[in-house]
Amino acid sequence: MEAPVMYAPPAPAAVQAAGLAWAESVGAGADAAQSVWGAARSEAQEALAVLPVPHRRLERWKYTPVQSVFTGAKADVAPGANAEVEAVPGLDAYRLVWRDGAFDAAASNPPVVEGCVCVPVSRWSGEQVDAFGAPVHRTDWMAALNPVCAGDGAMVVLADGLKLDRPLLLHHIATSAGSSTFLRHTVKLGAGAAVNVVVWTTAEGDAAGFHQVVTTAEVGPGAQLVVDKAVDGNAHLHVHALEAVDVHAEGRATLTTAVLQGGWVRCEPHVRLLGAGAHATLNGISLPGANERHDAYTTIDHVVADCTSSETYRSAVHGGGVNTFNGKVFVRLDAQKTDAYQHNANLLIGSGGTVNAKPELEIYADDVKCSHGCTVGALDEQAVFYFRSRGIARTEAEAMLVQAFLAEACGEVGAEEFRTEVERRFAEKPVA
């Protein structure tokens, strides 16, 4: 059931060596194995040894330079200040909070609901954790780091029919100047279960280094998973946020990604549709400015017939920022009657910004409805003049137009407080 794998040219020897040395320094070589990750860990360990370290000739890493990751701050620097950070003001949610990779019990408030397991893996005494979703740890070097290096993450299991009454916030706060941390969340929804997970990454103060958060999930028949993900990074922290989600018959997965800020942010949702009637919605918005690089690499894999997917990614690039969208939709040979929609729209504001856009459809079935589109353009000067003719300043007009443009891709599913906060943060971000 593996997706077709592209030829992966080997990395130049120096890059391979630099990557492996860095991996060692962030814990890939440590023997203190989190055996809880089961098969995924040993598979990933093998993969790390044979897969090419990301480099420019790898199609999926072409636009994401990793040099700064490998030369960035190393681990083992004392944690920074223990600041209180509220991710989404006003959000009434259960929460699990980590600081620099360590679970913060005092700040957490897990649900105590019958039929629901929700604990940090570091306190998990049960069996080994199955890996859900596409086995990206077997095909991608960076993803393979996760089951090897991750010491913690959320373990969420909902029994059949259980709909969690509040969103679940999984919040990671990076504070350390040498923070290289790996989290691995696991979500399993029984038939008809439902949960809204908010995955929020905050970089406080001097946080620097590398933070990777992987969420693997299984959405049972008729179940509904909503993942609202936000990256609130800074100039020095590299954030890699990856989801691998399997959706079974009549299940729904809705993944929204908002990159609020960050010098190097790569988001990678991978969704497999495995049962008839399964549906995936992927939305993403970003507003990269000066010295910011926001990359989205998405995969939607239509494995069986009669599934639907809809994907909308938007970015507004300003002040020399870089945005990359590489969206892949696979439609397998047996996936007849697939209905897949993909759209990527980008605004270039001012000069100096870069948009890399690569919508991809790979279709092997012959009775499907697939459409994709992609636009890159400037703000509509007619619209700006219309605002100004009503007494609105140019900067305010541009900000309102950018917000309106991005909001259209923010979706309508999930916690309203999440969307409000994302919109507020984008409104505060200067666009120049």
Next chain:
Amino acid sequence: MLHIDSLHASVGDTPILKGLTLHVAPGEVHAIMGPNGSGKSTLAAVLAGREGYEVTSGSVTFEGDDLLERDATERARAGVFLAFQYPVEIPGVSNMNFMKAALNGKREHIGLPPVGATEFLKLVQEKSALVGLDGKLRNRSVNEGFSGGEKKRNEIFQMALLEPHLAILDETDSGLDIDALRIVAEGVNAMRSPERSFLVITHYQRLLDYIVPDIVHVLMDGRIVRTGGKELALELEERGYDWIREAEQV
């Protein structure tokens, strides 16, 4: 209030306005008529401060200040309003947020704090009643999916809310049926006052049946070639523009 003297303006290398002179006193309604390509919409764009129009010579003073020194935003805040011939659709920005930003821009200009929510709602209700703009349209994105008539009504609603000193109506009658024309005209008439002036730009005399002008100008080849009372509009309707062209040798 508005003094335009010997105004020359170009778009790119093409001169459009070639020595236009026009004086508008407070409370007056001036109609500007003229054939296609005579420079009517250019005049509106130059007054509102649209980019891409270059004033090569001449002057425009508005309430004693040099209007051309100000950018589009400042002109609007100072009290110049342009009702667009083709109002722009703005997906994702609600009419209410748009108008609140506009009103607050003006209030900031005159040293007032941002408008309160209750006061704003009251204003909106009062002004939208003037042109029969219902709540549904007010809450939609600016002009998105509006019919031609609804767009023009929205323009007049915006004008009513912003209470400009000078309103320029650029072919507001284009694309309107008789009923919409009447509603729009009634909205404009309700706003006529001894302090507020109007420049009504139109192709056709029909609008002037509803918005009765004090003075009618004929614009041809970038200049005002004839000025008269409201009867001039009727004469144009009957005889066309050719007789003026011949008489004035334009």
